Amino acid sequence: MEFLHLVEDRYSVRSFSDHPVEQEKIDQILKVGQFAPTAVNYQPQKIYVLKSKEALQKIRSLTRFVYDAPVVLMLCADQTKVWKSPVEKGYDTGEMDVSIVCTYMMLEAWELGIGSVWVRGFDSRQVKELFDLPENIKPICLLPIGYPGKEAAPYTPWHDTFRPLKEIVKEL
Structure with missing residues (x-):
């Protein structure tokens, strides 16, 4: 898919089918996250794949935004x-680096026909505690992924509305 078309086509999926995501597609999404640029290529991302019933129940107990x-x-x-x-x-660039990684994975998922939605609607202290994360690990965001359900559609009517470039860009 041409990159511009991919980013124009993609939307946040909040309705997922019950079709499981194939492990090879999860692996490919994770591989793209591995190649994402980070400051000084330090690669500070730590990605936890939540797919067991227990892990999914835990995260769902902390946020409704995993849909x-x-x-x-x-x-x-x-x-x-x-x-x-x-x-x-x-x-430090931890949050920025992880955000870049998340963006790369989100776009790769869409390229593979898998929907996603970027989520920050959780208390990171609760996530850290419930998943018993080490002290040095800071939760940044969640990326729920799966095949879009029948009801999946852009969430807002203004999904395709963008401010003109002249409003958001200024040459100095």
């Missing part, structure tokens, strides 16, 4: 691997 997806990718930043700015005290 009964058959697989949820829990993307975290390993704080021991993030790039830390020598210029701005306290700034």
Whole structure:
């Protein structure tokens, strides 16, 4: 698929079919996340694949925003691997790097016919506690994935509405 068409076509899927996602497709999505650019190529992402009944029940107990997806990718930043700015005290690129990884995986999923929705509607402290994550692992976002259900459609009527470039771009 041509890249521009892919990003124009993609939408956040909030209704998933019960068709399981094939392991080879999950592996391909994860491989694309491995190749995503990160600051200094430190690759601070730590990705947990939630697909067991127990893991899915846990995450569903913390947020309704996983929409009964058959697989949820829990993307975290390993704080021991993030790039830390020598210029701005306290700034690191963990959240940014993981967001880039998530975007790459989201687009690869769509290319494979698999829907997804980027989710941040959870309390990271609760996720950390419930999944017994190590101290250095910081939950950043969730990416529920699965085949779109029959009711799947863009969530808002303004899905295809964009501000003009002249409003969002300024040349200096």
